[in-house]
Amino acid sequence: MTIRGENLLITGAWLLGVGSLMDTIGQTQQAFTHSDLGKDLIIKGNGIEAFGNSLQAIGRTKLLKSEKELSQIYAIFGAWLEAAGNTSNSVGVSIDMNGAEEEGINIDTLGSGVQGLGAAFEAIGASLEEDSSYRTLAITGNSFISLGSFLEAIGNIYVINEKNVMGDQILLVGSWIQFIGAMILINAITLEVEHMEHDENKKNENGDSYPYSYNNYSFTKYLSAAHT
Template sequence: MDHAGEELLITGAWLLGLGTLSAAIGQTHATVTRTKKGKELVLKGNGIEALGNSLQAVGRSKDPNPASAESTYYYIMGCWIEAAGNTTNSVGIHVELNESEEDGWRIDALGSSVQGLGAAFEAVGASLAADTPARELDMTGNSLVSLGSIVEAIGTVFLLQELEEAGEHILMIGSWIQVIGAFILIRAFSMEAENEEDGERRTFSFYNRGR
């Protein structure tokens, strides 16, 4: 992968981490206070996550290695699906806050489900990638983001069933699972970049010795 692609992946990962953290803090505030306070932060967090996913999709598209084509396909598809899910979440929360609470919850449940599917595709992409020290972290991080998203979708279903207290607590749990997954991904992408830089330095050193 070229340098620009690596930069986009790492930037996207940090945005994903920032977005999930913002959403988790907002959801925790809403759960603890039992009010809509904090939901604006959840809305903004999902928007930041969508931007991070989009940057990662573009970064993945810059991988010219034919050997990783199948893995890259799953990564790119997963990133765009996840971005769509996060965007849908933002729309759902906006509707919840400004129009119809129930309609917003339905849209939010759909968005979380789509986000979970996208992260699952990324986990598959990681499983097909070359065996590196970052691979296991990549798989684990995306799996946790997927799990957290599905837990959030379940929480929203509880809200629709008029089990609001339980639903809000499930949403909070799901949001923090995503935070853990996102920060594992930051570490994975950082390790991947460090390994590639080490490989380039070793190649350069070997070439110079050969001369």
């Protein structure tokens, strides 16, 4: 069965939300205990986010109709950067937990910076889209993720300079801003997929409905479409 690009976008968005929530819970535990408590969740959360970013990049690549679609090129490039950044975050925190604190934090800081840059590229890509119900939400969600990521990089710099309390507080704020951005992005991508469905239905001259609807989902219809 061929997995549709729309499916990958939706799945990736929800994984991004779940991973961001886990990261936020972990950062909250760490900020209030000033210990390694919560770092396991941070590692897993960033790993899930990286997987979600990768699915989004693959999904947008499958949906890419022309190399002239500059908005989608920006979004694909940004999603891959975010995946690389989140992966670096997971690796950095793991190294930190295994005793190489300075090296781990440096890698984590770099990862947050790369993730912030990737989300900024996605926000730029969204701004190049035609005016739609999801455009503003996509810009806002990605901007929040970008801001939160850069704040996490700044928080790590404070920790490196042994200003742990302030650093943990900035990390906490950054993680919550990212989580809010991820929730906004889920809504944006859901609306984007619905927009794609609407366009597909308009092009369908024989009146058949779109095989995968997030508004009126039919599991039987989906299985039927998968086997044809």
